[in-house]
Structure formats: structure tokens, C-alpha cells
Amino acid sequence: MSQLTKGKDRRLVYLENKSRAGDRGEARVAWVTLSKTGRSIYYQGRRFQRLKGGGISGNYFDVDTGDEYWISGVKKTGTNRHWAGGGEIQIDDDARAEYENIVSD
Numbered sequence: 001m002s003q004l005t006k007g008k009d010r011r012l013v014y015l016e017n018k019s020r021a022g023d024r025g026e027a028r029v030a031w032v033t034l035s036k037t038g039r040s041i042y043y044q045g046r047r048f049q050r051l052k053g054g055g056i057s058g059n060y061f062d063v064d065t066g067d068e069y070w071i072s073g074v075k076k077t078g079t080n081r082h083w084a085g086g087g088e089i090q091i092d093d094d095a096r097a098e099y100e101n102i103v104s105d
Helices: 093-104
Strands: 010-017 027-034 040-043 046-050 060-062 068-073 089-091
Touching: 010 093, 027 093, 060 068, 089 093
Parallel strands: 027 089
Antiparallel strands: 010 027, 010 068, 027 040, 040 046, 046 060
16 A cells, blocks of 8 residues: 555546656546555556556556556645656546645645
């Protein structure tokens, strides 16, 4: 169990695809659900599992595609992108109010 999964079955997270476009890959803030063990994360029909031994630049991978993702808790500062990266971060409609609450504290 990690900080990401500790004691919750649903969590607001930052997801960034690291396999496509590196630090400028598709990124979003979204609600995910967690398996009972916390080893799998589910989002929009996809299942992500923790990378053992670390990946190229991600900490999880999509079980179906093998794409690596960086998945982490949302930062209060709103600076979720890698310092060398850039690009728009999408926020799912159902996550917007909670995200705005977190970054406005």
C-alpha cells in the first residue's frame, strides 16, 4: 500500500501518459477507484498496475497497452507536471470541484 492508496477506495489523482510524448504526454486530473489491495488502479475501463523495479519514467502501466503512466496524488500547488514538461492538463468534469477545492486551500 502506498500514499496514493492508503485507506481509500476512490481517490482524486493526477495521471500522465509517459509512453507518448514523454513529459508532454496526455495528462489529466480524475477520480480513480482502487482494488482492495491497492495494487491496481481503475480509470475509464482501464487497469493500471504498479511497475516493479521502476519503469523508464512512469510508476504504473496500463495492463492492456503496456503504456507507462505517472500516477500521483494531486498537489495543492497545482504543479503536477514534471518540471521539464508542459502542455495542458485536462480535468474531468466530475473532478473539477474537488480539484479546485484542493488547490485553493
